[in-house]
Amino acid sequence: MREGPDIARIASLIGDPARANMLTALMSGKALTASELAQEAGVTLQTASSHLAKLTDGGLLRLRKQGRHRYFALAHDDVAHVLENLMGLAVSAGHLRMRTGPKDGALRKARICYNHLAGDMGTRMFDSLMTQRHLELNEKGIDLSESGVALMQHLGIDLAALRAKRSALCRECLDWSERRTHLAGSLGRALLERFEQAGWASRDANSRAVHFTRRGEKAFREAFSIAEP
Amino acid sequence: MREGPDIARIASLIGDPARANMLTALMSGKALTASELAQEAGVTLQTASSHLAKLTDGGLLRLRKQGRHRYFALAHDDVAHVLENLMGLAVSAGHLRMRTGPKDGALRKARICYNHLAGDMGTRMFDSLMTQRHLELNEKGIDLSESGVALMQHLGIDLAALRAKRSALCRECLDWSERRTHLAGSLGRALLERFEQAGWASRDANSRAVHFTRRGEKAFREAFSIAEP
DNA sequence: GTAATGCTTCGATCACGCTCGAACTATGAG
DNA sequence: CTCATAGTTCGAGCGTGATCGAAGCATTAC
Known part of the structure; x- marks a missing residue:
């Protein structure tokens, strides 16, 4: 022991x-x-x-x-990561003691995971980036492919500034509601900021929910080639 | 709240x-x-x-x-995953209260992470599988490439039996001592079992340490093309 | 059957730590 | 300077939960 x-x-x-x-x-x-x-x-x-x-x-x-x-x-991001994991365990292992109010649906659709997008839309974005080979795997983890770099530049992400930071560009984070991976790291953070900046989405004042406007959701789906639900 | x-x-x-x-x-x-x-x-x-x-x-x-x-x-594996993450946080965030005895070195080199190999040798194996493109990324997570399948068959892993299980073949797990990823999932488990079966390694009776024999470590490095430390 | 081992349940003890009222420090506003 | 807001420290109260002794089941051994 x-x-x-x-x-x-x-x-x-x-x-x-x-x-x-x-x-x-x-x-x-x-x-x-x-x-x-x-x-x-x-x-x-x-x-x-x-x-x-x-x-x-x-x-x-x-x-x-x-x-x-x-x-x-x-x-640190690690703390958020552990908390999100604990939430996943609390849902699966524990009898879930959460009042499934109106907020709950919004949280499951799109929410903040410390500094990046999580929930259904977060995992969809990650899946899309993967299937379209915008992200690729190397020995150090995940990184953008050439097409991914082009996509991010088209979206107005300043990759040079992100690469200058010492923290990782792409990290995986497990979603407690979807039980699947979504994108964390400085790129995940920058993307969420961009969505807000572009007026696609806004954070709920009192919860972790992220509200997409109708136009914002449409633009989001087009940007990442996500089909209508 | x-x-x-x-x-x-x-x-x-x-x-x-x-x-x-x-x-x-x-x-x-x-x-x-x-x-x-x-x-x-x-x-x-x-x-x-x-x-x-x-x-x-x-x-x-x-x-x-x-x-x-x-x-x-x-x-469940999820529980082990959360525990391993908590260990990582305890090391980085907390003042680490661990007696760094002789066991400690062995633990950092190779140890059990619930049912698969972790520690330095675990992360090296994962890195090798990645850089040699034996593992590839798709929308559902990580999976073996063609060359990866060949390697596993060469090592005597019964992939058909593993695929038949409902649990994931490959999963990532974060190493608390290396702070990098190693391979979990049913393949990770099967590989460790194979190492023991082949006489390459054996588990310590009283700790999580995994002891590789000299011949076993050599065979391990050859199998995964890992250079001498 | 009796004895022994493995483990649970009950009950009492006891301490840790959560909680808040009250007093105190610090920064800012007018 | 005075007042207000923001936050910490101290001290006392108090409940929860960890702990173990003793007794009670359950399963195997003989």
């Missing part, structure tokens, strides 16, 4: 309901203040402060001070 | 040190009895029994009764 890393430490960090709610809220990719997170978790500001200290100390959150506000965000 | 699946439920299950030790022990892929798991976790049989009931009830473990023994195993 006692071999390998200490998974109990971070699992117990995620295991508290208040903290789990905070982390789930931060999966929206937005940095939130302590007050906002307190409300999100349904606890007072004092307890929230204690929880946030533990989460940052545990390496799960990153803190950015800005004036008299303290903005908290997930420390 | 309260949107999405209940990650706190399973995270808190994993979050208890005793249970985390049990789950880590089960990452060896072996089904263990309640007594063995109690010893692994460092608790008495009574408390272990309580923990095991919670884990099975929570959908993380699967129970197989056999005579007067009760064998516990991870319920």
Whole structure:
């Protein structure tokens, strides 16, 4: 026993309901203040402060001070990745305790996964990029093919800027609702930003849902050659 | 708030040190009895029994009764996948609390990840399969190319039997020590079994380490065209 | 049958950690 | 400077859940 890393430490960090709610809220990719997170978790500001200290100390959150506000965000993409995986397990293994309200449908269709697009539309986009060989596999993971580069430039993505970053361009992320892969990494992030910039989609203010306009969804399907559902 | 699946439920299950030790022990892929798991976790049989009931009830473990023994195993590959991811996060985000003993080197070189090979040799094998185009990407994930099929047949893998199973042939799994991908899925499992069958490697009785014989390691490197370290 | 092993259930203990009220610090507004 | 907002720290209360002793089943051995 006692071999390998200490998974109990971070699992117990995620295991508290208040903290789990905070982390789930931060999966929206937005940095939130302590007050906002307190409300999100349904606890007072004092307890929230204690929880946030533990989460940052545990390496799960990153803190950015800005004036008299303290903005908290997930420390790294890895954290979001683990949380999304846990959601998948919670759905499959656990008896799913989620009120399937009106929001739920929207979440399953398109939502934010930290900083990129997930849900049905996210997995469809990934599938399309794969089948059309816009993405290809090499020893270091996934990368854009020539046709993929052309497509991204046509969509107005600044690939040079993305390549300059040290983080990976393309990463895979498992979708908890679809149980299939969607595109993460700096390209995944840039694409979502582009969709918003182009007016195709907008984020829901209070949830992880992403709302596509009718024209935006049409343009999205055309861009990635996705058939009508 | 309260949107999405209940990650706190399973995270808190994993979050208890005793249970985390049990789950880590089960990452060896072996089904263990309640007594063995109690010893692994460092608790008495009574408390272990309580923990095991919670884990099975929570959908993380699967129970197989056999005579007067009760064998516990991870319920599904997904569970192992999440645990491996959590280990990666524990290493990167947490201050790593692991005694870096002699076992540690062996674990990093080659170890069991539930039912397939992980560690340095696992990631090298995956990299080799990728660069030599034995594996290729399609819309459904990874699959063997023609040359890959030939290689597996040469190695004595019964692909027809594997394809008959409903579970995926190839899956990716993130390595906590290498922080890179290695091969999971039924093929990953079959390959490890083949290595043992061929006398190339054997599992450590008390840990997740996999010991390759000198001849076995040489044969392994030749089979996958891996250069000397 | 009796004995032994493997494991569960019950009950009591006990401690950890979540929670919030109150007081305190810090930054900004007027 | 005064007031307001944002957040932390301290301390006490309190419940949940981990733990183990003892007793109870269940299965195998003899």
